[in-house]
Structure formats: C-alpha cells, structure tokens
Amino acid sequence: MAVEATTGSDLVITRRSFRSFMSEVFGPLLQVFLFVIGSAVVLGGIVLLLALALRGARTDIDLLQGTITILPQVIIDGLVRGFLYATIALGYTMVYGVLEFINFAHGEIFMVGAFVGAFFSAALASSGMLTTLSPILFVIAAVFLGMAVSGLLAMSIERVAYRPLRGAPRLVPLISAIGVSLVLQDVMRMIAVNTGLGFNAQFRTPDLGQPLVLAQMPIADDRTIPVSIDSRSLIFIVVAIIMLIGLNYLVNITKLGKAIRAVAQDRPAASLMGIDVNRVIAVTFLIGGALGGAAGILFGMRVGSINPYVGFLPGLKAFTAAVLGGIGNITGAMVGGIVLGFLEAFVASYLSLFTRGQFSGASYADIVAFSILILILIFRPSGLLGEVVTQKV
Amino acid sequence: MxxxxxxxxxxxxxxxxxxxxxxxxxxxxxxxxxxxxxxxxxxxxxxxxxxxxxxxxxxxxxxxxxxxxxxxxxxxSMPLLELKNVHTYYGSIHALKGISLSVEEGEIVTLIGSNGAGKSTTLRTISGLLKPRQGEVLFRGERIDHLPPHKIVEMGVIQSPEGRRIFPRLTVRENLEVGAFLRNDKAEIARDMERVFHLFPRLYERLNQRGGTLSGGEQQMLAIGRALMGRPRVLLLDEPSMGLAPVLVEQIFSIIGDINAQGTTILLVEQNALMALAIAHRGYVLQTGEIVLADTANALRENKLVQHAYLGIG
Structure with missing residues (x-):
C-alpha cells in the first residue's frame, strides 16, 4: 500500500491497560462470585425462614438448630455441584455460540473424560505407582489427560458428525448429536466391560488427605461441630476456578478468543475478516470438550465409581444451567451452573429435613432442575444474563 | 497480458x-x-x-x-480484479447471468443498479461467500473463485459488507483488531489503526464502546475502518450509504475518495448512483443479473438510460 501512515501521533492505542486486562479476565469471575454469595444468602435465608415458620410444628427435633447445623455443608455441596455444572455448561454454550446448535453429545464427552481418569488410575494401580505418586501430580496429570482426550474427541465428532451437516436444517445435526451420544455410551460400555475395568469402574486415587477443617461451629450445650471441606471437593473447586480464569483469558484477551467471539456474533462477517471459520469452530469444540473432560475427571475423582451412563444427567443439567444463564453467553453458563448447583444442593438437603424424611430430597432434586429449564424457556428464554439480540440495520 | x-x-x-x-x-x-x-x-x-x-x-x-x-x-498488464462470465445461483435462482467486469489498480469502479439487480451477489461471489457455478474470478491473473473466503482476504481482497455487519458485542477497538486478524506486525497494525482514526475521528471517541451501540453512521465508518485494517489491495464496499442521513453520505463518500487517493483500489456497489458516479472513474450498470452498460463515470452520468432510471433525471 502506498499509503504512508502518519507517524509520531500521540494516540496510545496498542497497549491494553492493566486495568482493562484485569476487568476482562476477572470481571466475569467477580460476577460468578457475586452469584455464589447471592445464591448462598438467598437460599440460606429462605431455609432459615422456613425453619422458623415450621419450628412450632415439630416437636421431635429443633428444626432451626438442624437447619443451621447442616447449612455450611450444603453451601459447600452447592459450590461443588455449581462448578460441575458450570464447567460442563461452558461446552454447550460455546458451541451454541458459534454454531447455534446444541451438542447433546457433550454429556458423553464428560463421561469419556471420567473414564480416561479411571483408566489412568487403573493403569497406575496395576503398576503399583498409585499409592506412591504425589496426589497433586496425580490430579494434574489426570486432568490434563482427560482434557486432551475429551477435547480431541469433541473435535473429531464435530468433523465427522456435524460439519457435513452444516447446511442441513437445524434439526438434523441435533439428531446426529443424539446418535453420537448413544454411540459413545455404548462404545465406552463395550470398552469398559471388555478391558477388565468393569461396567462400574472404580476411580482410585492416591490418598488425597484429610478433610480440611475451616471452622468450628458452636451449637447448643457448648458443643461445637467442625465445618469441613473434603479434599476432593476442594480440588474440584480449585481446578474449576483455575480453568474458568484460563478460559476468560483465552476468550477475552487472546486473538483466538476474539476470533471465536467474532464467529459467534456473525459467521459470514468473520470469514470476511480472514478468519478461518471451520478452524475456529473446531477449536471451540476442542476447548469445550477439554473443559467437559476435566469436569469428568474431577467428578469421577469425587464420586469414586462411574459407569458409561453417568454423563447423561449431568449433561442435561448443565444444558439447563447454560439455558438458565443465557445460552451462548460464557459468563452466563458459569452463573447458571452456580445457581443451579446451589438450588439443587439446598433442595437435596432440606426437602427431607422439612418433610420429616417423607420426600427424599436427593431423589427429587432433578424435579427442580428441569422445572427451572421449563420455566426459563417459557418466561425468560434469553436467560439470566442473556441479551436480547437485536439486529440493527 | x-x-x-x-x-x-x-x-x-x-x-x-x-x-x-x-x-x-x-x-x-x-x-x-x-x-x-x-x-x-x-x-x-x-x-x-x-x-x-x-x-x-x-x-x-x-x-x-x-x-x-x-x-x-x-x-x-492485467487488471487487478477481473470477473469473466460469472454465473451465480441462489439454489435454483439464477442471480448472476454472466457478469464480466474488471478493476484496474488505483481505480474506483462502481456497480450501480436497482434492488435485486445482483450487485451484492457480485461482491459476495468475489469474496467467496458464494461460489460461481460457471465463470472465473481472477485477482492479479490468479483464479480465486475456488478459494474459501479467508484465503481471498489473505490475498488482499477485502469486503465491507452490506448492512455493515459490525460485531455488535465487540468493542470498536476489538472490531478493528479483528479486521487485522491475518496480520502479526503489531507496530504496523497500530499505525493503521491510527490512520483509521484520522479518517474517522468519531471512532476514536468510541474506542471502548461496543459496536452494537454505535449509530448507523458510526457503524458504517467502523465497517470501512475494519476493512482497511486488513490492508486491502482491493476494497469492496457494499452500499456504504445505506440508511445514512444525506450529510453523512457525503462525508462517507468524500472519505472513500480519500482512501482511493491514498492508493487503495475500490470496487463500490451503490444504489445511490449519483454519489457513486461522482467519485468513481468507471462504472457498470447491472440489471437483473446482467451488465447492461459499462463506461466511464462521466459518460454514464450523461447516458439517457442512467439518467432516467438511476439519477431521476428526465
């Protein structure tokens, strides 16, 4: 170009200020944090009010006392569930962002991640290294392995099962996704059963240490009970937070992230900027799959035993979380996951307490999750953080 | 040749x-x-x-x-950009029926015609968003009609699309950065960004505002600026005057003239034939997918058919 750009200008435009960097990386996390606090406070308040209201009706136990006693554990449980749904929901929401397509096989990507961890731990156990390996090293290796396998798997699925259907009506890739999901479940079942891992695969870990006691909570009669968080939950939360920071950096700061957002907002226009749209879509699947795989590893580590169908329900709930937060919105997926996790944890713990064990909360928590899905779809399809997309002409 | x-x-x-x-x-x-x-x-x-x-x-x-x-x-010795007998279809609709045109280095060439004549289709075909079923698109003598859009951009054929197509949730700065997606020379990108801000000072005022919150005129400026960030050899402009107030239209057109004067070749698609012919060197008149007239801008302005159909004279 023969144009000589003006030199010596005083405009400072190249360097991103430290403040904007921090706000772009940590801003969404701050929002998530606020929702964590908000959910805990609101739901805690509701159960305390309920306990006060129902106190008179119960003579067998002090309902208020019971409510307060389990509250810290419920909040921790909510956090773990929340981060589980958040990490999986990110995969749904990112793929939806670039393709406007719900990847219903994502729950199975998560399941495959969990199985990668189970295979890894079984291999270590058979070589006798499992007990000697440092727990931190084990966690890091397992998470990276799960991320790699699940990420590549998600990318291959896109290439084989979705890309050829790109021009087809929207229902077609959706059905293809359901097909992929069933195939993955049963292929994993075949592999697990025939490799000695078994249908119910054990996910063994090195000794991860004792629960961490955060505080002593006084209850009546001068006794105290410890408020503790078990090491697996702690690992889950820490790794999830690290991944969310990494993702925010990737999406909001890097050139690749800008390309992903551009493709999500306007695919043809992005290709007119020189962005290889197919590559960006593949990378999006890779990232979403890697997050799902990491979530699978952490999940498997926490529950200890997995089977090829463990991906189904968390997958659907994470989808609910993504819709709750506003599908296509990355911060929304995190927030939706947190809110859903807290709701579920509270229902699971307090439903049986308040109904004298007539309803087991744990088995009815799903009702809450999917009722929310229906209500959101009816009353606020754009979700908690979703923007109503308006096309200005 | x-x-x-x-x-x-x-x-x-x-x-x-x-x-x-x-x-x-x-x-x-x-x-x-x-x-x-x-x-x-x-x-x-x-x-x-x-x-x-x-x-x-x-x-x-x-x-x-x-x-x-x-x-x-x-x-x-060859045109910078050349279309030879290009036929493009939307499904079974025959949108371009053998378009042949050329753009020489340094020119502003305009494509005028009414709604649905195939102007945007022509640009979309050049950019690779649509594949011609027949015919050739050549850039510097090289066929580009089989290439995906991002490869065509890489060669320097860059389009500012119809309807602006700003990324609504990226900031002005990010929109411009995406425009320079294929480039890695940070210092040069920064210089080009400054150049864009000299052309469109309004964009600098809106630097950290989201694209979707800009007014129509600002969005048009951003769309042109974004295309310039890719350092186009040929800049394809699709309806830059669409939906803008007359005073803004004049401003945009005068800037398009400046951009050309600084050395960028431009293929301009416009419904506003009067303005387009005022700044263009040559022009083509499109009617239902066919070129019906091709001449210098001055000659087209004098042409009875053009005056009657597109300039509202006679």
Whole structure:
C-alpha cells in the first residue's frame, strides 16, 4: 500500500491497560462470585425462614438448630455441584455460540473424560505407582489427560458428525448429536466391560488427605461441630476456578478468543475478516470438550465409581444451567451452573429435613432442575444474563 | 497480458519459492530470478521471472545468504480484479447471468443498479461467500473463485459488507483488531489503526464502546475502518450509504475518495448512483443479473438510460 501512515501521533492505542486486562479476565469471575454469595444468602435465608415458620410444628427435633447445623455443608455441596455444572455448561454454550446448535453429545464427552481418569488410575494401580505418586501430580496429570482426550474427541465428532451437516436444517445435526451420544455410551460400555475395568469402574486415587477443617461451629450445650471441606471437593473447586480464569483469558484477551467471539456474533462477517471459520469452530469444540473432560475427571475423582451412563444427567443439567444463564453467553453458563448447583444442593438437603424424611430430597432434586429449564424457556428464554439480540440495520 | 514483468537488479539468485512479508503482506516467488535484467517471463533468453509477488509494486529483498539486494519491480498488464462470465445461483435462482467486469489498480469502479439487480451477489461471489457455478474470478491473473473466503482476504481482497455487519458485542477497538486478524506486525497494525482514526475521528471517541451501540453512521465508518485494517489491495464496499442521513453520505463518500487517493483500489456497489458516479472513474450498470452498460463515470452520468432510471433525471 502506498499509503504512508502518519507517524509520531500521540494516540496510545496498542497497549491494553492493566486495568482493562484485569476487568476482562476477572470481571466475569467477580460476577460468578457475586452469584455464589447471592445464591448462598438467598437460599440460606429462605431455609432459615422456613425453619422458623415450621419450628412450632415439630416437636421431635429443633428444626432451626438442624437447619443451621447442616447449612455450611450444603453451601459447600452447592459450590461443588455449581462448578460441575458450570464447567460442563461452558461446552454447550460455546458451541451454541458459534454454531447455534446444541451438542447433546457433550454429556458423553464428560463421561469419556471420567473414564480416561479411571483408566489412568487403573493403569497406575496395576503398576503399583498409585499409592506412591504425589496426589497433586496425580490430579494434574489426570486432568490434563482427560482434557486432551475429551477435547480431541469433541473435535473429531464435530468433523465427522456435524460439519457435513452444516447446511442441513437445524434439526438434523441435533439428531446426529443424539446418535453420537448413544454411540459413545455404548462404545465406552463395550470398552469398559471388555478391558477388565468393569461396567462400574472404580476411580482410585492416591490418598488425597484429610478433610480440611475451616471452622468450628458452636451449637447448643457448648458443643461445637467442625465445618469441613473434603479434599476432593476442594480440588474440584480449585481446578474449576483455575480453568474458568484460563478460559476468560483465552476468550477475552487472546486473538483466538476474539476470533471465536467474532464467529459467534456473525459467521459470514468473520470469514470476511480472514478468519478461518471451520478452524475456529473446531477449536471451540476442542476447548469445550477439554473443559467437559476435566469436569469428568474431577467428578469421577469425587464420586469414586462411574459407569458409561453417568454423563447423561449431568449433561442435561448443565444444558439447563447454560439455558438458565443465557445460552451462548460464557459468563452466563458459569452463573447458571452456580445457581443451579446451589438450588439443587439446598433442595437435596432440606426437602427431607422439612418433610420429616417423607420426600427424599436427593431423589427429587432433578424435579427442580428441569422445572427451572421449563420455566426459563417459557418466561425468560434469553436467560439470566442473556441479551436480547437485536439486529440493527 | 496475463504475465507480470519484473525488472531484476542484482545477482542471479535462486529465489524460487522464496517467501516473506513486506508491508505485512505475504509474498512468494514461483519462478527463479535469474538475470540482471529479466525480460517478460516466458521469454527464455531474457531470463525468467514469473512472479507471483502479490501486490507489490516495488520490492527490495535482502537476504542474509545473498548480501546484494535484488530489486524487483513490476507493472501489471492485467487488471487487478477481473470477473469473466460469472454465473451465480441462489439454489435454483439464477442471480448472476454472466457478469464480466474488471478493476484496474488505483481505480474506483462502481456497480450501480436497482434492488435485486445482483450487485451484492457480485461482491459476495468475489469474496467467496458464494461460489460461481460457471465463470472465473481472477485477482492479479490468479483464479480465486475456488478459494474459501479467508484465503481471498489473505490475498488482499477485502469486503465491507452490506448492512455493515459490525460485531455488535465487540468493542470498536476489538472490531478493528479483528479486521487485522491475518496480520502479526503489531507496530504496523497500530499505525493503521491510527490512520483509521484520522479518517474517522468519531471512532476514536468510541474506542471502548461496543459496536452494537454505535449509530448507523458510526457503524458504517467502523465497517470501512475494519476493512482497511486488513490492508486491502482491493476494497469492496457494499452500499456504504445505506440508511445514512444525506450529510453523512457525503462525508462517507468524500472519505472513500480519500482512501482511493491514498492508493487503495475500490470496487463500490451503490444504489445511490449519483454519489457513486461522482467519485468513481468507471462504472457498470447491472440489471437483473446482467451488465447492461459499462463506461466511464462521466459518460454514464450523461447516458439517457442512467439518467432516467438511476439519477431521476428526465
């Protein structure tokens, strides 16, 4: 170009200020944090009010006392569930962002991640290294392995099962996704059963240490009970937070992230900027799959035993979380996951307490999750953080 | 026609396959440079330089292995951009029925015509968003009609699409950065961004505002600025005046003239034939997928048909 750009200008435009960097990386996390606090406070308040209201009706136990006693554990449980749904929901929401397509096989990507961890731990156990390996090293290796396998798997699925259907009506890739999901479940079942891992695969870990006691909570009669968080939950939360920071950096700061957002907002226009749209879509699947795989590893580590169908329900709930937060919105997926996790944890713990064990909360928590899905779809399809997309002409 | 001629000054060097970046644009040589004064390629005795040296009028290559610089310069005997008998379909609808046109380096060429005449379709075909079913699209003599859009952008054919198509949730700065997606030269990108802000000071005021919150005129400025960030060899502008207030239209058109005066070749699609013909060198009139008139802008302005149908005269 023969144009000589003006030199010596005083405009400072190249360097991103430290403040904007921090706000772009940590801003969404701050929002998530606020929702964590908000959910805990609101739901805690509701159960305390309920306990006060129902106190008179119960003579067998002090309902208020019971409510307060389990509250810290419920909040921790909510956090773990929340981060589980958040990490999986990110995969749904990112793929939806670039393709406007719900990847219903994502729950199975998560399941495959969990199985990668189970295979890894079984291999270590058979070589006798499992007990000697440092727990931190084990966690890091397992998470990276799960991320790699699940990420590549998600990318291959896109290439084989979705890309050829790109021009087809929207229902077609959706059905293809359901097909992929069933195939993955049963292929994993075949592999697990025939490799000695078994249908119910054990996910063994090195000794991860004792629960961490955060505080002593006084209850009546001068006794105290410890408020503790078990090491697996702690690992889950820490790794999830690290991944969310990494993702925010990737999406909001890097050139690749800008390309992903551009493709999500306007695919043809992005290709007119020189962005290889197919590559960006593949990378999006890779990232979403890697997050799902990491979530699978952490999940498997926490529950200890997995089977090829463990991906189904968390997958659907994470989808609910993504819709709750506003599908296509990355911060929304995190927030939706947190809110859903807290709701579920509270229902699971307090439903049986308040109904004298007539309803087991744990088995009815799903009702809450999917009722929310229906209500959101009816009353606020754009979700908690979703923007109503308006096309200005 | 069809070949570039390179004048080579320097040592006989085996530069075939040589590649690099100049002004942020990639170049690659497809045949060896071999004589002090190479003649037209294909002429054996003069030495061969069949160059695909994308888009550089003059170039100095100095390589560590070859201390004496080879200076290549070229003139193009072919149009920068050429469409030959292009047929494009939307499904079964025959949208372009054999379009042939050419854009020479340094020109503003305009495509005028009414709604649905195929103006935007022509640009979309050039950019690779639509594949012609028949015919050729050539850029510097090279066929580009089979390439995906991002490859065409990489060659320097950059479009500012109809309806602006700003990324609504990216900031102004990010929109411009995405426009320079294929470039890695940070300092040059920053200089080009400054240049865009000199053309459109309003954009600098809106630097950290989201694209979707801009007014229509600002969005149009951003769309043009974003396309400039890719350092176009040919800038394809689709309806830059659409939906803008008359005063803004004049402003935008005068800036388009400036951009051209600074050396960028422009293919301008417009419904506002009056404005388009005022700044263009040549023009084509499109009617239902066919070119019905091709002439210099002045001649078209005088043309009875154009006056009647597009300028509202007579």
């Amino acid at each position: 069809g070949w570039n001629r390179w004048e080579v000054d320097g040592e006989c060097g085996k530069v075939k396959g040589d590649r690099g970046r100049v002004e942020g644009r990639r170049w690659r040589l497809v045949a060896p440079v071999c004589r002090r004064d190479a003649r037209a390629p294909g002429e054996q005795k003069g030495g061969l330089v069949a160059g695909k040296l994308w888009g550089l009028k003059a170039l100095r290559i100095s390589r560590r292995s070859n201390p004496s610089p080879i200076v290549l310069s070229s003139w193009f």
